[in-house]
Amino acid sequence: MSPRPSDRDGATAVDSATPAADREEPRQRVIEAAADLLAREGRDAVTTRAVAVAAGLQPPAIYRLFGDKAGLLDAVSEYGFATFLATKQGEHAAPEPQDPIEGLRAGWDLAVEFGLANPALYTLMYSEPTRGTSAAFQAGMKILMGRIRRLAADGWLRVDEDLAAAIIHATARGAVLTWLSLPEERRDPALLTTLRESMVTAVTYDEPAVRTAGPAGAARTLLATLPDQTTLSGAEQHLLREWLARLTSDG
Known part of the structure; x- marks a missing residue:
């Protein structure tokens, strides 16, 4: 050779x-x-x-x-997403809290801490919308969607899953970029805490909407409130009631 x-x-x-x-x-x-x-x-x-x-x-x-240079910067951005993903999945990653609300807070804090620790890399990662298509970014979003689905299954989720993901992602990114834009003497940690708790309030209930996690518990809750709704016709309500009754019998 x-x-x-x-x-x-x-x-x-x-x-x-x-x-x-x-x-x-x-x-x-x-x-x-x-x-x-x-x-x-x-x-x-x-x-x-x-x-x-x-x-x-x-x-x-x-x-x-x-x-070209743009291709290089795209590769560095993907390297950033992969590095962040490793903080979620690596052997030294913190275990997922049993409380799903605390898990939501922990995931948000992790994303913000990564951005604050890597300001130039984080800014590059989010400077172009198309960079959100990288494999590592999508893998990270899969973890986030799993956490959101757990909230939904346990009756905590206030909004639909896609909107919840958008709110969580937008508030974390906004928190980092706003913090980095401020002079050091104006960087108040209360900003990050307030944004995080605003996110939690926006996407979750104070108490779970169902008493028992899982399809049966959700079905019982919906079945109990079904008479109060006016969206469905009588025939649609009857059919839905049959389906919900079948689900509750499994629990």
Whole structure:
């Protein structure tokens, strides 16, 4: 096998014909170098030349690996989502609280703490709406939706699941970006606590809407309140009552 081409300074170049597996190591090295520059010196410091030097490559290698600087920044953003996901799923991740409301608070706090600890990376992650399509972001949303579904199943959820996810996500992101925009002397921790509790109030009840978790408990609650509704016709109410009665018999 012929050796890989090298530049005149001895830094490895990456040829477009290099197998994908062999290209992954320099690609990851570039991403980590860019993330480090971003954290230490800010977004303006993340130039293709500076990143290439930090990664031990020539600038053309950046273009072969990522297409352009925008492609590199997208990769760094996905690296940020993957890093955050690891804080949720890693072996050192905190166990899920038994109380679903406390679990909601803990998840929100975790997201905000990550943003405050990684301000430049977090800002990059949320600077473009399309970056919310990364696999790591979607995996994180799956965890969030699981937590929301648990709230719904236990009768705590005040709004529908998709709206709850949007409120939780928007308040956490807004909290981080607002905090980072403030001068240090105006950063009051009460801002974060107030936003978190406003989120909890917006998406959950003070007490569970059903006494018994699960379909049977929810069915009993709905069955008891069915006569008060005016949306369904008499025939629709009759059919729904039959379905609910069948569900309650399973509990």
